[in-house]
Amino acid sequence: MRSITPTLLAALLLAPACRDASEPGEEAAFEEPAWRTANPPAVASPAPVLKRLTQSQYKNALVALFGEALVLPTSLEPDQSVDGLLVVGASVTSVSPRGVEQFEEAALDVAEQVTTDPTLRAALIPCAPDGAFDDDCAREVLGALAPRAWRRPLTARELDRLVDLAGVAGATMDDFYVGLSFAVDALLQSPHFLYRIELGEDDPDRPGHRRYSDWEMASRLSFFLWNTLPDAELIAAAEAGELTDDAALAAQVDRMLTDPRVREGVRNFFTELYELYDLDRLSKDPEIFLYMSDEIGPSAKEETLLNIEQVVFEEEGDWRDLMTSERTFIDRTLAAVYNIQAPTAEGFGEVWLDPGDGRRGLLGQVSLLALNAHATSTSVTRRGQFVRETLLCQEIPSPPANVDTSIPEADATAPTMRDRVASHLEDPSCASCHVLTDPIGLGLENYDGLGLWRDTENSVTIDASGDLDGIEFDDAWGLAGALREHPALVPCLVENLYRYANASAFDEGELALVEWHTDGFEVEGHRMLALLRDVAVGPGFRRVGNAPVFGGEVQQ
16 A cells, blocks of 8 residues: 555545535524624634644544544654644644654554454444455445545545455455455545545635535534544534534534533643643652652543533533632542542542642642643743743743753752742843743742642742732732633633634634634633534634635645
């Protein structure tokens, strides 16, 4: 089998695609929520971009196609975070030569599994082949599999080519299942599987404008809300031409938001945004952090995600409460770090933190404290930068190339981190950036580099007081409250979710639309499910600009 060369990539991307559309069913007129008093602002839609599947999307897609018994590939092209999100990185980065080989190896392995493992084969192949060459059986299998894998109908020519490949290979190898594995391999190596090809179509209701097609909307909705392929009902809606209809689209979004798979979508969004995936390989010096173990990182990741699920789904509450909640979910590993009794012998259980211990909210969790620290110490700059850039969407410039960013070692004259970073705030070349980050990080100094609480550093009482843009706080508890009420917190979340939904870099021209979604989010009590719905049915998610022009010709 050939790997995906640039020539093959271009040829497959430009292959004609079937765009049959049925008449949409009659639906009740779509109505905006009652609080909507203004139409969305008119903004220019950005040009479409090709989005490669991230590792999690790729693996979820394989499970959706072939079942949970599949052994998933572990060696794939690494994801790259751009503007804080892996899905954005997947829309702007190319596949390396080694990445092409890895996708080829993964496709070969999966194709072999699903055609040789009895359980997987029975689920994939409903027909009994009549010999090594059976066009009808191959067409039945591939005719059902390929549209799901490529998220669109195949042209007759595309399906014929896959069936012919299976037939030739089967006849050559004298084995129907080996022949079919070649066709499955080709399906999975195709850019139509590896990329989300969402180029749009002319909008008949808005002459001169473009929108995403029904099939493209099915893919966009499923990857945004579920982080996987469309299900049968979403595919049926696309086939019926319903996903470009306001009311039918809203009905599908409402259905998807009540499906358990939406939890995976929400978990993935926050995993990318907070870079929780790095916790799977958390590294700390065990001689300094005695509680460090291989279980700490994964447990800390799950704690944060369970807290998010609690606010978003169980409570359907104000998302800002995540900053100040005194409830958390821990296992025995984290109980030792928090110095409290484990709520259950196995797995995770709910606990309420003692206000006297000073720990609460997102910034009191091991996940973000450990990630935004060094292997041997805390980092007031990293912790402050996380708050500024990730939670408040404020840009912190990179330090000048010739500036020494090292922190002096502790000594009798500078025993605490506050003493040692004072030079950053006094040096004009450093202060412009560090005045934004360090006061926040110093507010978290009661937590060591792993997240354990401490009252002193080098036998000196820690001063964790500070100021967050005019709101003074005495310690981490007060910082959490100041952060919850910060005017940039909510708009930043909306902007990040909007970029995640569209899996592309943010265009400043879309700012007015993000502000419109922010207004709605605030009216809805900052409920995350309401925001997900608002974005999914909004114009920024459904409309698209013109495809890029190369050599005077629009490439579609």
